[in-house]
Amino acid sequence: MSEDREKNLRIVALYINKMPSLPTSVAKVMEISNDPNASPADLNRVISIDPVLMGRVMKLINSAYYGLNQRITSLVRAIIMLGINTVKNLALSTAILGNLGGKEHFQALNMDGFWRHSLCVGVTAKQIAKKRKVDPRKIEEFFVAGLLHDIGKIPLNNRLSDQYFLAMSIADRETMPLYKAEKRAMAIHHCEAGQLIAKTWNLGQEISDAIIYHHSPSAYEGKHREMVLTIAAANYLANFLEIGFSGDRYPEKLPLELFDEIGVSFDWLEEIEEVVNEEIERARIFLKLGGEA
Template sequence: MPGVPLTNEQRFALIQKYIERMPSLSTTVTKVLEVCNRPSTSANDLNRVIALDPVLTGQVLKLINSAYYSLPNQISSLTRAIIMLGINTVKNLALSTAVLGSMGRQDSFRSLSMDAFWTHSLCVGVLAKALAGLKKIPGMMQEEFFVAGLLHDLGKIPLNNCFAEEYRQALELSTIEQGSLPKAEEIMLGFDHGHAGKMIADKWQLSQALTELLRFHHSPENASPNNRQLISVVALANAYANLFDVGSAGDRFPDTSRVDELLLQVGLKWHDLSSLHAVVEQEIEKAQVFLQIAREAA
């Protein structure tokens, strides 16, 4: 009957169907991820895959020549770009631009502001990468932290799209109660964006680290030990972005009692975090290129 409220089980089934109908990652991106996950992969192996896709070739060249890397000379060779960026960075570029191209459009946002959402996401990505640097994580691995931060809130996009009115109510509830958005999502929908994020990761067959990141970025202690550092760093960067209102993904009242706990888990002091404020603002500007590249390809 029209007007009869949906049960939580019906909402969960609807979001599953919505995510199942989402486009799969392109054949090229899937192949890039597969090739990059081989221990013996070389820049030439990756070049052979990307060279067959003019769009991805253009994206790689645009990124290497952007302010994000600030190189003194223009790079026009795909092979040289792959060598200079590194296999890991090219893999992350392919993945992030494919995801943003699929889910980053204006029509994906009904209850959340698209611009505020992506500003928040860029802040979390940039800060997570900066914190990885403070932790002396090797440079080639730091891009993993950026992409994890950039994509951490993907689960909110199908929720705000499928259940626009209920999601508005969840946003209002978290504001009135001055409580966390995941709790309000649970009350209004029966599940939170972490559940939806895991469904997206399963659909796209993302790595275990990204799958757990999408599911557990509000509770890193539930992640497997191998992925806990990555997820704790992103959780800390997320708390920072929310506390300082850098963009907004709707969670305006994060649990501040968790910040000290996250700092302890990550092994940093509040001063380490706050000292990065100016750097983060500059890096967010540079990282806008990821959104621009994705929108041009969409």
């Protein structure tokens, strides 16, 4: 391992280890949600003793994202209407965004553009999952994996700002993918940093694999291939259409076989641009919730 790589990995790991851990209630929500026998009442018992999380659930169900005609005031009814997986992913994503969502001074990336790109990947992945008729209970997993796929850019951008400026300059000057420019400038890239966050916060292997392989999906042969390929395709579309800004102006083209494998064409992805933009605006509630204390 080169000295630069070892040094930068140590800096990033220290930053990640100092981040606040996920709240106990969120960990408990994840545990309950992963139990196939779990019921809304089980979640209600955990969420009802966490006023912040309870407030987020109630704000989500009564937001424009769902557009209900009448206000919901019962927590257990909100959980039933949202579904256990949606509540789990709300708890997870808002806890993460609360820890990482713009509280510090960022140097190279515009964070509004970064989160819009992340939302785009999340909602596009969700659209692909729906088209593939993925089990409705798992569809929200695709949204969260897409939302978090670039999360490793935050510690790089924050703790290695000068090197990150250099990486972005190299990518622009040599018209190359940002992750390759990061590797050249910093000896590590955002996929590796994101994997460290996933491991530290026990986000699960599926999300971790999507984070580490979203720029190299052809190399992935594990059991979460559908998720990895979906996030890779959604990320490519977001960069191609320049929805938000991830710093990656020159992404690598994905092999056509990848689109064939997940059962969508690039033409279809372009056709859903209007739907994606509408969903981004609706899903911005996750950012607002995540930025709250």
